[in-house]
Amino acid sequence: MTDQTDKPKLGTRPPLGLKRTVETGKVKQSFSHGRSNTVVVEVKKRRILGKPGEAAAPAAAAPAPEVQQQAPAPAPKPVAPPPAARPAAPQRRLSEAEQIAKRKEDLERFQREAEEARMAALEESRRREDRAKVEQSEDEKRRAEENRKAEEEAAKRAAEEAARPPEPEPEAAAPATTSENREPPRRAGFTPVGPSPSKRPEPQRPSPSRGRDDRQRGKLTVTRALSGEDDSRARSLAALRRAREKEKRAHIGSGPREKQAREVVVPESITVGELANRMAEKAADLVKSLFKMGVMVTVNQTIDQDTAELLVTEFGHTVKRVSDSDIDIDTAADVDAEDTLRPRPPVITIMGHVDHGKTSLLDALRGANVQSGEAGGITQHIGAYQVTDKAKHKLTFLDTPGHEAFTEMRARGANVTDIVVLVVAADDGLRPQTVEAINHTKAAGVPMIVAINKIDKHEAKPQKVREELLQHEIVVEDLGGDVQDVEVSALKKTNLDGLLDAINLQAEILELRANPDRPAEGAVVEAKLDKGRGPLATVLVQRGTLRVGDVIVVGAASGKVRAMIDDHGKQVKEAGPSTPVEVLGLSAVPSAGDQLTVVENEARAREVATYRQGVLDRKRTTSAPISFENMFANKASETIQFPLLVKADVQGSVEAIVNALNKLSTDEIRVRILHSGVGAITESDVTLAASTGAPIIGFNVRPNANARTAAERNKVEFRYYDVIYHLTDWVKDAMGGQLGPEIIETVVGRAEVKEVFPAGKRDKAAGLLVLDGAIRKGLHARLTRDDVIVSKTTISSLRRFKDDVSEVTAGTECGVLLADTNDIKPGDNLEVFEVEERARTL
Structure with a gap:
């Protein structure tokens, strides 16, 4: 169905001017299930210019998918018609189906042309990129070849100039350095390619492909900007450095590497792998050489010093023989100079019998309450504390347990201390552990101060304590000796200042000094394993200053100090002489009494710790020689x-x-x-x-x-x-x-068998004469023949004549019936005994 609005009315002439170039039509679309839709379609027509008033033949227009607005064209100039001009014949209108097919064909052609244009553009872009890559690689190769030739020529010229004797140069030959001819700074051995910066070439006219060539050459460098080169660009310093490194690697890989002779430290015993590391050789080569010598070992096995020396010599190295003791750290010979020593606080160990008030006395001095936290009210650990008295003097105290099981703890406390305070209860006197503490103090050779505690009790007898000390060669000052004694009460805090004055006086006499400006050394008074923090060691620093981050060796353990905690639970960065701290960062729990030493690096710490662990392993696995008699005695x-x-x-x-x-x-x-x-x-x-x-x-x-x-x-x-x-x-x-329980036998009586009588069908009765003691019914009996035990039984029946009796005494006759035995003969002896079970005690 076409629109009738554009048709001219009958009897009218067409209007002057341009005709419409767009026609509007409606197209009906049919769908399934009887549905339809009417679509308005605009069709462009070709414009034909002619004389005014002359009807132009309509031309078929290309379909357009959407409405396009045409700008008004300028007025056409009058053109004279040709002499034999005929009026244009009217053109036939296309039907609706033909218009739709036409538009569909034009739309497909348009899409096809657009796709072809896009593919052509992509192909052109790809070819342009490939061409740029090829030109760039060729340009780089050319520049590399030019640089290589320039370097060779420069090296050749340098060699010729070095071979030629030097000639005096005229002064006029040296041009003045100005801002126009100053050369840029260059690296030693770097020769730029191209003309000198002082003679710049004439600027060339830009070529049409200049922009594309600049893009392909890469970024602008300093050398290119100063030299003004356009065609040949020099490589950067980084590129030359990479090229030289590459040539050096190629040169090293091409020829055999020169072997380096080393001085190898060989101890008394060493593993093959460790020896290979010290020689910088492959462990497999060492094992192969040992196989040729007839020694069948693996990498982890140990060889002796002589075999190791043969290997080192065979591989072209020199040997430095050392003993195992050289690996360990010996601080005995390291004595500090007198001018480096500074005063240090004294270390006081409190010792004595259990429950004599040692910890309570220390609590009174510290103002703390440690004793309440101890299980059972007794000290079972060594505690290290630092106290400051009224005169601002620092005192370090070690509290040792008094129980008999802690003998080694007391000995350890006496060995690391300067002064021993022997606590004796005034109401109890000297006890076994008190005597033991006295012996430890004498063995350590340290001065002693006697603190007579619990003087507040009514049973206190301080004078008796002084007299008892005389038995162990301890003479106090009141009795004309040189040992100080102080009467104190830890419970009432009586005369604590007198005890501190006595300690300070003894410390002044000793003149305790140490060098704080050196690597730290100390002793472990206690060690434990904490679940969250790992191995912990309570260390008493003896000389030097221990700092966080120091590499330490403690016995057979090594590590680095990660943190230090003082006796108040606060973290500290450093600890000087006579300062107790808890150290974190060890690889294992050390033994109490081990020495702490600061070393230079972790490798040295591991070496010393490994050596000490080997010594401990050998002590544990090596058994003492025993004789054959002892061997069989142990087996029996x-x-x-x-x-x-x-x-x-x-x-x-x-x-x-x-x-x-x-x-x-x-x-x-x-x-x-x-x-x-x-x-x-x-x-x-x-x-x-x-x-x-x-x-x-x-x-x-x-x-x-x-x-x-x-x-x-x-x-x-x-x-x-x-x-x-x-x-x-x-x-x-x-x-x-x-x-098991202890079995005790008590013999009650003995008798002799005189006659044997039948008793019933199977049993036999024995007629006895009681020789000793008494025989009672129900007791255990032992029947012997010629002093050989025939059977062990019990007396089930005992008769005197025909009457049943419970007991028959010595010198009388009786008849007995023995249970579970019929092997009875005249002349046998019967021994009657009682059995008692007692619990076994050690």
């Missing part, structure tokens, strides 16, 4: 083993517990410590205990979750203690129970 003995695992909170407690348990061993039963260590009870401890059926003793420690689960599964017994004598009492009882 039937000593019962009582296995145990011991875990404690600190190293000193482990040491004391193991020593106390070993003292419980007897000829019949012996304690066997399978494992002892510091820290919580772990799953590996439970696994070890389960394989032997041993109980696990935890002293101030508990098992973790995995250990508890494994213990429930394997039926392992845990025993927890916080007081050491409770622990030893249980082990003593358990060892007695392991032996």
